Amino acid sequence: MNHPRDRLDEVIHAPVRFSIVAALAAVESAEFRFVRDTVEITDSALSKQVTVLEKAGYVRVHKITVGRRARTSLALTKEGRTAFAEHVRALGEIASGETLRTPDGA
Amino acid sequence: MNHPRDRLDEVIHAPVRFSIVAALAAVESAEFRFVRDTVEITDSALSKQVTVLEKAGYVRVHKITVGRRARTSLALTKEGRTAFAEHVRALGEIASGETLRTPDGA
């Protein structure tokens, strides 16, 4: 008898991180700047959130060189993809009111 | 060029309130205790969140009498239902990665 809310992933739930993870879920990997621009967030904020996601094991950070410039490539790990999928599933369950027992109808 | 994250409703996004609103969205109205039990939250916490939802204009609180005992009936307002629906829509848009432009593929 657990409410699906218990299956929401706190790391993923925050709007900014949800957006970051969702953006990464749609591709294999993306550059820092690309994510920053699509999610519309500052460098500082993204950097911090990426650290959080990395510590959670959801994102892998890869320093690469494009042309001659340094770039940071971000990608979801396998666990990150799984966690995102489960989070979205829980969200859907809650949203569709699947755990309701017997309302009153007052 | 707004990220759908901007359309997430902060009042509704918090896990507890999302669960409360979702529970109410599935019915016409429900008693305080029913919501408290399905969402698995303390009286105190629910009371506080209901106040927040009421101030936002999303929930209507109705004191009723069942038998001889006082009960509190909760129901989403029209705006509450609309806001919930739009929030869920935004969530879906983000989750499906609809706003991606051109990832790098690094």
Added chain:
DNA sequence: CACTCACTTGCCAAATTGGAAAGTAAGTGC
């Protein structure tokens, strides 16, 4: 050598949340 790029980190200050416990308003039992 000064300057730009691409982030990263430190330092806050504001806002949110929940638990514990006291408070309130009615109704119930003896």
Added chain:
DNA sequence: GCACTTACTTTCCAATTTGGCAAGTGAGTG
């Protein structure tokens, strides 16, 4: 009539979280 229970409500408080701003770092450019 008085003590007790029900059904919430409110207060106090302490832990987190988050973002902005600004300084910092390391590599590349003219």
